Amino acid sequence: MRNRLKWKEQVAFITGASSGLGRSLAIELSKRKTTLILLGRNPSSLDELKKKCTENGSASYSLRYDLTNLDSFSDVYGKIISKIKKNPTLLFNCAGYNPPGFIMDTPVNVFEENFRVNTFAPVLLIQQMLPKMLKNNFGVIVNIMSSGMYHSFPGMGSYCSSKMALAALHESLKTELDGTSVRTLYVNPGAFQSNYFQNMRPHGALQTYNFQSKVAASVKKPEIVVEKIISAIEDGGDEIDLSTWKDKIGCHLNYWMPRFIDKMIVKSNKALLEYRDKYFQRISHKKNSVGKKYQ
Ligand SMILES: NC(=O)c1ccc[n+]([C@@H]2O[C@H](COP(=O)([O-])OP(=O)(O)OC[C@H]3O[C@@H](n4cnc5c(N)ncnc54)[C@H](OP(=O)(O)O)[C@@H]3O)[C@@H](O)[C@H]2O)c1
Structure with a gap:
């Protein structure tokens, strides 16, 4: 199947196109002259990207849209498709973010918004594009996961649960599409490397913890991930796992020895948990309603 895909004939819909993985993917596909629909919120990043992709020879359309609002997406999508007069054949659900916070003091609406972007937007986009992909006998739906779906981490309940849910949805979709001409990846x-770490906006107690500086930055460029995605689409692959060997072993051990993995995670998050103790000691001494909330 390698190299048989005519990239020039494809229409790629990329969320999270304004930054990181989505942006790298757009640039790489523009070199292959794929038609691109680039969704993001940041207008200057989208404009700059659209210009770059157009210079590379790709018909590119930017779509400024906030995925925390899913209600008006169908209308916006309908308008852009009637303008382009082509339907997406490749869907890349790249948009995603991580709002750190302890479960006990992160407002529920933070979880809701995070799930809308990381989990429900992919569902809605799949629902919009899949019928035409099936009708036209070709399509690839690419969902971006995270190692946080193997085991959830303290202070990352929202992000990890949204990615776990996405992984489960992906599994269902994969089997639902078995025997059809539409594939999942x-x-x-x-x-x-991306803006993922600097875009973290901590909530509750973690607002004063400087969470971003405590998470390990990576040396891996998004282009490495893009190269693997393109090869998998050409080769008909359905799964790419570029997580570390530690994550992979952890994932298997979590199945067989969940208590051991819990202990390891607690150990490796010692500083965070010490901070939690100091923070809640401090606020429980305050004689105000906030303090009472945590007693
Ligand atoms: N970087 C990592 O180490 C890592 C590891 C595992 C998984 N991931 C996953 O990889 C995917 C790509 O992330 P990245 O690392 O490339 O991060 P990034 O550089 O921060 O890019 C995130 C993208 O998501 C978009 N986005 C965020 N909130 C949005 C909203 N409400 N509406 C529309 N678009 C929104 C951003 O658009 P604007 O900037 O225009 O708002 C941006 O284009 C995410 O799903 C992330 O969870 C990343």
Whole structure:
């Protein structure tokens, strides 16, 4: 199947195109002259990307849209498709973010918004594009996962649960599409360089913890992930896992020895948990309603 895919004839819909993985993917596909629909929120990044992709020879369309609002997406999508007069054949659900916070003091709406972007937007986009992909006998749906779906981490309950849910949805979709001409591609990219870490906006107690500086930055460039995604699409692959060997072993051990993995995670998050103790001691001494909340 390698090299048989006519990239020039494809229409790729990329969410999270304004930054990181989505951006690298757009640039690489523009070199192959794929038609691109680039969704993001940041107008200057989208404009700059659209210009670059157009210079590379690809028909590119930018779509400024906030995926925390899913209600008006169908209308916006309908408008852009009637303008382009082509339907997406490749869907890349790249948009995603991580709002750190302890479960006990992160507002529920933070979880809701995070799930809308990381989990429900992919569902809605699949629902919009899949019928035409099936009708036209070709399509690839690419979902971007995270190692946080193997085991959830303290302070990352929202992100990890949204990615776990996405992984489960992906599994269902994969089997639902068995025997059809539409394929799914599951991508766990492992850590890579992007704005993901600097875009973390901590909530509750973690607002004063400087969470971003405590998470390991990666040296891996997003282009490495993009190269694997393109090869998998050409080769008919359905899964890419670029997580570290530690994550992979952890994933298997979590199945067989969950208590051991819990202990390891607690150990490796010692500083975070010490901070938690100091923070809640401090606020429980305050004689105000906030303190009472945590007693
Ligand atoms: N970087 C890593 O180490 C890593 C590891 C595992 C998984 N991932 C996953 O990889 C995917 C890509 O992330 P990245 O690392 O490339 O991060 P990034 O550089 O921060 O890019 C995130 C993208 O998501 C878009 N986005 C965020 N909130 C949005 C919203 N409400 N509406 C529309 N678009 C929104 C951003 O658009 P604007 O900037 O225009 O708002 C941006 O284009 C994510 O799903 C992430 O969870 C990343």
